[in-house]
Amino acid sequence: MQGIIQQNYQGIEALQIKSIEEGPLTPLSVMIRNKFVPVLPYDWQTESGALTEIRPVQLPIVIGYGFGGIVEQVGRLRHSSLIGQRVIGMQPNGSAQEVINNKIPPLLFKVPDQVTLADAITLIGGADAALHAIKALQIQSTDTVLVNRCFWRGWYLFNSVTEVSWGHSDCLDQCRESGFCSSIRRR
Known part of the structure; x- marks a missing residue:
């Protein structure tokens, strides 16, 4: 399996695609074929080292936080009806990989049939992206945007x-x- 790996704090230019091991199926696992990874301010600030005080990590790491994909397999404590479902979620230990082994039930959400996976993935990270834009543009409550x-x-x-x-x-x-x-x- 391939993943996007951060080995230093030199930003996007230093990221590398490398082979990584797929984690084992555990009772809480939901194995998801990853289709989308949104690029969030959280991600590029981690890549540049801007978050080292609030998010200390041991490099190398798989980058990314959010994902959208299709469930391929579940552990014995997860419901088998998830198989084949389109889902979005968060993966604190890195989402930029071909298969997500999600083990945290509250961080996984089914996508309604009438919504595309591409549209659903926009739910992840919208607040921090908006906050970054507000700060970067110095938007005030009296401004019109x-x-x-x-x-x-x-x-x-x-x-x-x-x-x-x-x-x-x-x-x-x-x-x-x-x-x-x-x-x-x-x-």
Whole structure:
């Protein structure tokens, strides 16, 4: 199996793709064929060494935190109905690898049938990405911010929003078509 490995704090240029061992199936394991790994501020700040005070790691490590994929196998304490399911989740010990051996049930979520895996993966890391943008741009509570892409559509998957006062019309249409935003109306 291949994984993306960080061996130093020289950033993305120093990352390497290497062969790594696939962990053994344990009673709590869910083995997931990885399809997506979002690149989050948490990831690139770890790669550059910016988080060493709050996230001390012993290098080398597999990079990444979030993932999206398809369950291939489960341990005996996990429900067999997960096999074949599309899931998203978090993998604290690195997600940039071909197969995820997820052993932490609260960090794994089934993706609804009407949502693509690519859209579902946007749920992971949205808050820290937004916080980084707010800090980097020095946005104040009195500022108006124009959002011209659909990054927020994943938010509707698990929230009951009834009004959007700033939505991009194409994004709102996509959200309605997905079936998650049927009750949303423009203000």
